Amino acid sequence: MTKTVAKKVPKPPKNSLAGKRGGWAADFRKHKMLYAMFAVVMIYYIVFHYLPMAGIVMAFQNFRPAKGFLESDWVGMKNFIDFFSGPYAGRLIRNTIVLNLYLLIFGFPAPIIFALMLNEMRAKRYKSVMQTVSYMPHFVSAVVACGIVSLFCQSSGLLTSLFHLLGLSDQVDMLAYPQYFRSIYVIMDIWQSLGWGSIIYLATLSNVDLNLYEAADIDGAGRFRKIWNITLPALLPVIVVQLIMRIGSMMSLGAGNVILLYRASTYETSDIISSYVYRAGLQNQKYSLGTAVDLFNSIINIGLLTGANYVSRKVTEESLW
């Protein structure tokens, strides 16, 4: 839409454009205010984004804060070797992958199914009330959400009682035992993101051509048939893009909720790469080791994102780039 507007605007005369073409000085003079404005933004991005990126070199150093990036000793791949030959690498990678697979299998389809169900509701007012209610958990802060979960998982807590009733656990503090961690984490994630995650799918469905449904009605198609043949295909591009983004950010799952929920007694299943980066790198101040692990994680991530994007472009012609 923007583009058509732009096209209608008469272009400045050719010769003035030609005059500008080579002249950087002229360009700067003409737009000095724009450049000044962006300079402020640029300083912020350089200091808080690009300097840290350059700081990744410490993954290959034995970084000492007192010496800084320039003076610290270079150790090559030592930090990576230390990590991979250490006792934690296997456990961390496994935990990160398994937790993410759980989230992918249970957390990813949930908002899609919820959106499909909302989309079938015709009572407009009621539906919007339901939506409002379902978005609410998204606005509860991570700390409070994890606090509620901690309370509910105590030996007499609500979630523990429910699990106990279903024969899934004893009446114990579930967060203290490794076998429950992933289920608890996934349940909390779904609680917080179910409604909110459905927005994007509902928005897409609002653009579906209603004539398609009418045509299907005339052909005598039932509800499931319409969902399968019209609604789902309309959602597919968005689902694919969301899936790529999800897979691409799999390994970078934020440490936040894990750090709030895990305990030393559950590290066996709960400790993931990013929480380890925080614990080893910042809490225990092994800066270089932490950065190395983080870098390894980012590289896997970029690989996953590129791979998912490639596969999706081949298979469905939908992609991020």
Place this chain on the structure above:
Amino acid sequence: MAKKEMQLERDVEVDIDITQRKRIGRSLGEKIFDGANYIVVTLICLICLYPMLYVLFASISNGNALYTHVGPIWAPLQPMTLDGYVKVLANPDIVSGYINTIIYVVFGTLFAMALTILGAYVLSRKGYKLKKFFTMFVVLTMYLSGGMIPTFIVVRNLGMLDTRLAIIIVGSVSTWNMIVMKTAFSAVPQGLEEAAIIDGANELQVLTRVILPTTKATLAVIVLFYSVGIWNSWFNSMIYLQHRELYPLQLFLREILVEDSALEGSMDIQSGVGVNYIKPLLKYCTIIVSTVPILCVYPFVQKYFVKGVMMGSLKE
């Protein structure tokens, strides 16, 4: 301008109103389908809502009854009491946490908005040579980052550790929001800008007198995104702050709700000795006290959030 806002409101309505389809008549199968669908959706929403209701009921329940209670609560346990709230509101940590959080929300949002507006404005302009480079420069940070530790070292070297400035500035600007805002700025009719330029306005005046007034709705959405984000954030504060006087509310909540529960859990395993019977009650009250401001404004602003999500999804 008012018209534009009306247009936005109408869009939201339309989004909600997507299933108003013409129906000729419903068969029995359709009715069963609809009935089941309504019931399931309602159940899901009740399950979403119930944890908050439980917390609310628990927070006005009798402390001892609550401590021994097992299973769901459908009404406050008698005798009802507000003791928990009295104690929580008298807790100096909660009070100072509240004040700090308000400081961080106000100044953090102002700072982030200023940079986001400047960046978005420059990126939305046309006809200067570095436009491509600037866009790349900003967008690249959405895919690549230095990570937690190098950022920490940079902040440390700047001498910003354990200062309010760290919480207000570090990680405040969201590139995503900047791109959303840029899209909105680009959609402002060029005629308006050109008229202003002919009247002799410079870039800053175009921004403040033409662009900002015509994109108020978008600005409001982004202000909301930033302020709720800062209100709920805790990770940066945990990394960068040491002095308790500077802690935002969320860090105190973490101590009260999460760390203490972990401590109690381990005691629970051992013996159960030394447990404070009023603690669960206090925790529930703390949750309500800290979440009420968000939940009070939430029903009124949620449609703007929804709008924001959709603006983000309409990538050019």
